[in-house]
Amino acid sequence: MKLAMAQTVISTDISTNGAAIRAMIAKAAAQGARLVGFCEGALSGYSKFQMDSPAEWPHFDWAAQEAELRAIAVLCGDLRIFAAVGGAHRLPAGHSPHNCLYILSDSGSLLSRYDKRFLSNSELDGWYTPGTAPIIVEVDGFRLGCAICIESQFPEVFSDYERMGVDGVIFSSYGLPSYFQIALRAHAELNCLWIGAATPAQKAGKGPSGIIGPDGEWMVQCAQKPKPDLAVASLDRSDPAYEIALQKARPWRAKARQGDIYREKLVDDPRSHNRDEY
Structure with missing residues (x-):
């Protein structure tokens, strides 16, 4: 299964962002990709980088984002490709939106949505509302989880996905600084997962979009x-x-975590009979 991770410029104009996303989807489809992932806020813009304060959310053009999202979904259906698109998801009045990844199917419909669960300190200051659950999407027999930005610093996000039987994780961020890259490579190797990472073009200087193999090494990176x-x-x-x-490390580590292979080898320790002697 061919995976693509995009690096697009995010602007303050939703229609411009939508056009950039559609152009990259067409490019990915032309290269045979079955899923293309985009960065955090790729469609809506991301918090303080495209908006001045959380007070702007009541004035956000939700209709424009909905129209662009529908157009993106139609293109996915036409080109038979899945897409994971970063955006904001509106909640009832009085609540900040979710910071999310919309998962669009190759049939042209909204397949699922992942809402970022571990928010940064600044995001909690009125920017976003946390999500509550992981999601897994399946493409051509490959199971893929989702994670966003600061969640790279939470190992349990990735180890939980490994226990859920995923093949890889789509990681969407507004920037891939060196410590994010180190963490992602470690998560990939420790859990034997592919990780596709997407960042906006304007942040590529600190780390471009790319795909990490289950050995923890970069397979490919953007410019x-x-x-x-x-x-x-x-x-x-x-x-x-x-x-x-x-074929070896991942199944063996699963057995090791379960513990039976060690319990079978346990022997009676004489020190446990009379601790005063030791």
Whole structure:
């Protein structure tokens, strides 16, 4: 299954963002990708970077975002490709929106939505409302979880997905600084997962979009320049490069975490009979 991670410029204009997303979807489809992931806030803009304060949310053009999202979904259906698009999701009056990833199917419909669960300190200051649950989407037999930005600093997000049997995680962020990259590579290797990471073009200088293999190494990355780009790689469970990670390390680690392989080897420790002697 070919996965693509995009690097688009985010502006304050939703229609401009939508056009950039559709152009990249067409480019990904032309390269045979089955899913293309975009960065945090790719459609709506992201908190203080495209908005001055949370007080602007009541004036946000939700109709424009809805129209662009529908147009993106139609294109996904026409080109038979899935897309994970960063945006804001409106909640009832009095509540800040979710910071989310909209998952659009290759049939042209909204398949699912992931709402960021671990918000940063600044996001909690009126910008966003946290989500509550992980989601998994399936594309051509590959199961993919979702995570956003600061969630890279929470190992349990990725280890939980591993226990849920995912093959990879779509990671969407407004920037991929070095410590994010270090963490993502570690999560990929420790859990034997593919991780596709997307950032906006204007933040690519600190780390471009790309795809990490289950061995923790980058498979492919976009140009480290502030311009639109696309990284595409094939996810192949039978790839000899990942035989150790996928065929040996991952199943063995699952047994190790379950613990039976150790309990079978336990022996009676004489020190436990009379602790005063030791």
